[in-house]
Amino acid sequence: MIRKAVTMKVFEGCHEEYRKRHDELWPEMEEMLIEHGMHTYSIFLDEATHTLFAYLEIADEELWAKTADTEICRKWWSYMKDIMETNADNSPVSFDLKEVFYLHK
Template sequence: MIRKAFTMKVFADCHEEYQRRHDEIWPQMVEMLREYGAQSYSIFLNAQSNTLFAYLEIEDEERWSKTAETEICQKWWTYMKDVMETNEDHSPVTVELKEVFHLGQR
């Protein structure tokens, strides 16, 4: 299993809307995430800094990288661009984090 972590930024006045959209995530989006190898995916909000911390467990990095090419992912990015920092292609601005410690199960 590959563990990935990254940060994103949500606009200060959009915390509740960001939460609502994820509470109502499209079934097709969930299906695509699982199809491309997501085993676990969590997003946490630091409301003081408007920072989102995402933690993801995937099966294969190459397979996962193809999620960005899917129609449903492109649609989701367009849907989310008004509540968070995005790139020109509407993908979220992300900062990959390097794992420096992991305590696994015994």
């Protein structure tokens, strides 16, 4: 299993809307994530800085990268662009984090 961590930014005043949209995640979006090797996906919010911290466990980096090419992912990005920092293609501005410690028993 591959563990990934990413940060993103949600706009100030949009924290609850961000949560609401994820609480109502479209079934076809969830299905696509699973089909592309997602096993675990959690997002945490630092309310003071509006920073989102996403933790994922995926099966394969190449397969996971193909999520960006799906119609449902692009539709989701378009849906989310008004409440978070995005790139020109509506994808979230995100930064991969480097793992520096892992303890597992």
